Amino acid sequence: MPTDLTHYVCRVSLKGGISVELRPIRPVDEVMEKDFIQRLGPDSEYNRFFGYFRDPSPEKLRSLCNVDYETEMAIVALLSPRSGSEMIIGVGRMIESTQNRAELAVVVADEFQHLGLGTKLVEMLLDFAKVRKFSSVYAAVLPDNGIMLRMLKDKFNFKIKHTGEGLVIAELPIELASPKLMSP
Secondary structure: OOOOOHHHOEEEEOHHHOEEEEEEOOHHHHHHHHHHHHHOOHHHHHHHHOOOOOOOOHHHHHHHHOOOOOOEEEEEEEEOOOOOOOEEEEEEEEEEOOOOEEEEEEEEOHHHOOOOHHHHHHHHHHHHHHHOOOOEEEEEEOOOOHHHHHHHHHHHOOEEEEOOOOOEEEEEEHHHOOOOOOOO
16 A cells, blocks of 8 residues: 555635535445435446445445555545535546556535546546556547546546447546646
């Protein structure tokens, strides 16, 4: 496990002046993660999980919230409403797959989409990929998920490839990732 994860903790402002904290997920986030998944609209849920995942098992929640921070990373976006209790409004995940490549996935709560949060999460994950020296990052995306495909292509220059098997693969060689990303 990396000794310093503070590089992946920050506060960002979204469109509309909404302030959120981004940080690595922790084991204690299981309850918030379950609540987040249950609050996703059906389209967001289906686009992220390629199916319906409304009630994850305790084992699945444990695996989602216990990452090793070396071969995988999960960044949560936390909103602290005036009522006081934090809630997850977005999650970005990256996991090493094969041949020094990593798979990326992002989901944002419906009411916080189109505010720039997905972009912020992808930026942090690309930074993680650079630090880990992955050769490339890819996302498996459903063809109907135009929001994700446009963001990856237009904001990050991912190359889009239709597989013909009901998925689109968006891929970016890490050396082409924007230099504006955070650096350790």
